[in-house]
Amino acid sequence: MSQQTFSLPYKHPFAPDKKYQKSVVYFSMEFAVDQALKIYSGGLGFLAGSHMRSVYALKQNLIGVGMLWKHGYYDQGRKKDGSMQPEFREKMYSFLVDTKIRFQIPVMGKDVWVAAYYLPPDVFQSAPLFLLTTDTDGNDDTTRAISYSLYDADVTYKVAQCMVLGIGGARLLEELSYEPQVYHFNEAHAVSAIFHLFKKYKKVAEVKKRVVFTTHTPEEAGNEKHDINFLEKLGFFSGLDLGTVRKISGIKDDTFNHSLAALSLSRKANGVSKLHGEVSRHMWKSHKNIAEIDHITNAQNNAYWIDSELESARIAKDSEKIAARKKELKKILFKTVADQCGKIFDPNVLTIVWARRFAAYKRPDMLIWDLERFRKMMENKEQPIQVIWAGKPYPKDDGAIDTFNHLFYQSHHFSNMAVLTGYELALSKLLKDGSDVWLNTPVVTREASGTSGMTAAMNASLNLSTFDGWICEFSKDGENSFLLPVAEGDDINKQDCDNLMQKLESTVIPTYYANQTKWQEMVLNSMNDVNVEFNSDRMAREYYEKLY
Helix, strand or coil: CCCCCCCCCCCCCCCCCCCCCCCCEEEECECCCCCCEECCCCHHHHHHHHHHHHHHHHHHEEEEEECCCCCCCEEEEEEECCCCECCCCCCCCCCCEEEEEEEEEEECCCEEEEEEEEEEHHHHHHCEEEEEECCCCCCCHHHHHHCCCCCCCCCCHHHHHHHHHHHHHHHHHCCCCCCCCCCEECCCHHHHHHHHHHHHHHHHHHHHHHEEEEEECHHHHHHEEEEEHHHHHCCCCCCCCCHHHHHHCCCCCCCCEEHHHHHHCCCHHHHHHHHHHHHHHHCCCCCCCEEEECCCCCECCCHHHHHHHHHHHHHHCHHHHHHHHHHHHHHHHHHHHHHHHCCCCCCCCCCEEEECCCCHHHHHCCHHCHHHHHHHHHHHCCCCCEEECCCCEECCHHHHHHHHHHHHHCCCCCCEEEEECCCCCCHHHHHHHHHCEEEECCCCCHHHHHCCHHHHHCCCCCCEECCCCCCCHHCCCCCEECCCCCCCCCHHHHHHHHHHHHHHHHHHHHHHHHHHHHHHHHHHHHHHHCCCCHHHHHHHHHHHHHHC
């Protein structure tokens, strides 16, 4: 398939490997396949991007369906005083192919035009991707805006976005004359497609035969819920009457739970780590007629994330070379620190990084909760440290934005503390390369998987983490990472903070400065342990073996 033309019906552009013949369409609200294509916000997108790269590498018969967000998620700019400010700017991509496919779906009481663009697999070495947009001729300003910003804060628009992904994605496949054997919903955003499929196939069994579902949500309250009448008005159920919707989706009252509907109409589902599988099965155990929930642990694509010099040193078991390369990579990261913050960091100093989406349960600012203890650590000239924060809060999450800005204002007091903006794939890569310690502080069981620590470990950074998500399957305290004990009782925040400070003061910092042999041994263990199990090639294989 060339860049210029698009012929129907759709034919997969590369011949699939015989192990992966089954045709799959993977629906996701976000994909982070490259820094240049800004259609992602955080972990879900990073995960989907890595998955699509492994699909390409393994020649699997899978295509992705997503959304073309006109303003992306948002650009993380700064106000006059340097604190963060969300900015929304139009993005243009000459590498996407206009398929010329246009069709209408009913959304918000209007017939809305949907246009489809195509990312050929050779552009970024990913699965073929189809991206949908309502920003096209024939739509008024209100309906064009559905595909402006990922995760719109207005609930009507957010649901409309899910409908374009779900119903629009299912309609796109009909336009392409492409009938996959498996519809894979990555999170419940595209669940509206299931009702479109039910209208088409008339039987729950026929829908279930085709649908699988991945949940990323580790607690009941985190699952998206809306009033069923509100959804019906928007056109969410493709014209099915509410009696039928309730009957097939497991919904008993007027509260429509998107994840429960996806679980009720899938033949199989999965959590995204071993712990998350257990948490999910427990969470949904009162619902009898739902899909079996297995687990497939998230992973990241090491071909994309790994520094080639670090990797050759790992294979050669050359710890000195790893340490030398690490210093070079720190210098590269520190140019960005100097550019954004006007601070000169030293590559010989232990560098701790906290970088991922800012959200309350991830507790980004735990390191400064005990400010006196933090100050003492930051002012220690014998065993100095440098700390960097980065990450995007949701643009309307005032609490998380306040936390980000509080850290930024605190950083004025320390020449060895930096808070960076613009946390996307490129900055994420720099931070993984340039960190010695990757700090991860979620409330235990709240992080379904978390994958940023995987790519940090691939690049010779040691995880310092609470015992949650993927860490439970990877971490051996003192051998390949530093683990905090699981806090119990009433004040887990205070316990976790005390344990974090204790671990840094008594173990992490002294090991770096007084026992480099031990440190390098841990780094090599960590790089080896993350290499196979947490590479997305393993994950993409498991999706075919266990889910499809």
